[in-house]
Amino acid sequence: MTTILAFSSFAKNASTSDYQELEWIALMPPDDLQALLNPPEHLLDIQDGSALDSVDALVKQEFEDEKSKRFQQALVSTEVVETYKDKAIRIPGFVVPLESNEAQRVIEFFIVPYFGACLHMPPPPPNQIIHVKHEEGIELESIQDAFWFEGTLSIETVENDLGTSAYQLSLDNLLPFRG
Incomplete structure (x- = not known):
């Protein structure tokens, strides 16, 4: 209950119907999505937790075949869908x-499609991460809480120690997620 109250202070009077509801894969160009959905066979042989089991290790490897190269590119792709x-x-x-103010309100953050993204390997590709700066900040009770984010999407690459985003959102509303 407190989460709803904490965010209502900056919610604008726009109706939810004023926003186009998106699924995360809509932000990924179809060729990137296909590459990630069809990984090269040799990747299936990588043992969990091994030195090769990370995006960094995969990006640094030099592959000969086109499928592996394309998969490697899709892991770090900043290609976007201009339609949005x-x-x-x-x-x-x-x-x-990413950053909090003196009142412990989060004023800069990434929006990610699943819990633990950027904190655990592998992080989502940049075209699956959205950057937000919000001057008023938001109260965040738990990073495990899911939300609906409403606002205007722009295309801008932002790099941070925790990841890289290919999109930015001018946040209007933040609401608790109810599937």
């Missing part, structure tokens, strides 16, 4: 805090 540039969207996700 400057569009009012609504998307579910999780907060990865």
